[in-house]
Amino acid sequence: MNDTTSTPPTGLADRSTTPVDGPQPDIVQPIIAETPNGQANIRRADIALPGRFRRFVAHPFVLMLIGTAIVVAAWIGTSIAAHFSGLTRGPILLIGAAIVSIVTILAYRGFVRFVERGGDGTLPFASAAASGAGYGTLAGLAIFASAALAVTAFGGLTVAGVSWRIGDLSQMAGIAILAGVTEEILFRGVLFRFIERMGGSIVALVITSGLFGFAHIMNPDATLLAAIAITVEAGLLLAAIYMLTRNLWVAIGLHAGWNFTQGYIFSLPVSGGGAPDGLLLTQRSGPEWLTGGPFGLEASLVTLCVTTAFGLAILWLAVRRGRLVPMRGARAAQDALMAQTKL
Structure with missing residues (x-):
């Protein structure tokens, strides 16, 4: 039976004591491997990729495309369902419109909360x-x-x-x-x-x-x-x-x-x-x-x-x-304005 208290192989440093240059995202475990010279090696690409992906998704243009797709899908999809359910003709059109509106609102709120990770999206x-x-x-x-x-x-x-x-x-x-x-x-x-x-x-x-x-x-x-x-x-x-x-x-x-x-x-x-x-x-x-x-x-x-x-x-x-938000420094100005006018 192997002794569980034995020291790690020579050259593989303890993770808790080995300094690592640069910030490490809290959602990623760094990949540590032993190099031929016996030194611990952290592949930086494995750390940086999730951070880059988050920054990519957080760009306003990307968020705009995602938000548009989610809202339009909820709007059109529910409208089609309401049409085939007979909720778009006569007096009951009000019911169909209410259903489509509620689904669109919830889809938008979901986008703001889980994708944009913002507040209430002014709604x-x-x-x-x-x-x-x-x-x-x-x-x-x-x-x-x-x-x-x-x-x-x-x-x-x-x-x-x-x-x-x-x-x-x-x-x-x-x-x-x-x-x-x-x-x-x-x-x-x-x-x-x-x-x-x-x-x-x-x-x-x-x-x-x-x-x-x-x-x-x-x-x-x-x-x-x-x-x-x-x-x-x-x-x-x-x-x-x-x-x-x-x-x-x-x-x-x-x-x-x-x-x-x-x-x-x-x-x-x-x-x-x-x-x-x-x-x-x-x-x-x-x-x-x-x-x-x-x-x-x-x-x-x-x-x-x-x-x-x-x-x-x-x-x-x-x-x-x-x-109004100025063209220069628009992100910071919009954040400050939304915080000021938050209901």
Whole structure:
């Protein structure tokens, strides 16, 4: 029987007493082997690789790609399942939209916690969720109503009466919630945050606004001018409200409130498609630059001017309150800003 108290072979030093140059990651056990001259050898590549991999994954561009893939997969995958389950037609569309929205939120939260290893990703589960979404919804209602009133003042929109039927209430609520949650998580929660982390707020504003407008070019009745209008008015407005509040719930509420007001209250097409059966019986008349044409009031020059004015005002407030991240030192500045505005 071998003596378990015998000393180790000559030349193989005790790990606990052998100094090792450089930091060692706590998740990796160094590989120690005896060299021909009897000295302990640690293969540095076996130590450095995990650290390099972590740094690679932690890069904002890589995190942006991973986050986009996770959010889109959750969004599209659940939408397909809801479609084949019959949850995308009629009044029960609201149920399907709620399921898709919840799954997308959980997927985003999971990405932030387990991949990004950050905080709540500006989407907290607390009283801030209800208050943020509520304030955002009211803001969306007020801003679109202001644009609609301006178009009415120019003679492009008239209200013929009021329909007290429920109509497309549940469908429009479902569509508004779904668009608000999924699009804001993707465009502001993932794309804007990580582009801002790499190049600052203005770069993120320009890029995500362009992407947001381009994403609507495939909508029914969409034109290049309609996509440009979405880029300028909605891209600016939604990014500005996010920068000011640093709370995705506010942007989600504003987006949903805008869509619901446009579709259900004013019975107008929401980014293209047919006009829903809403509360107000409205009629549009006049040139397309005023009415927006088949795409809806979002493509109206008047709506563009009114909404852009609101967006610039909110952006001005964000600048005054120091909520923009500069291009130089963007990572550190964003971290400091998020810590300052953490809810």
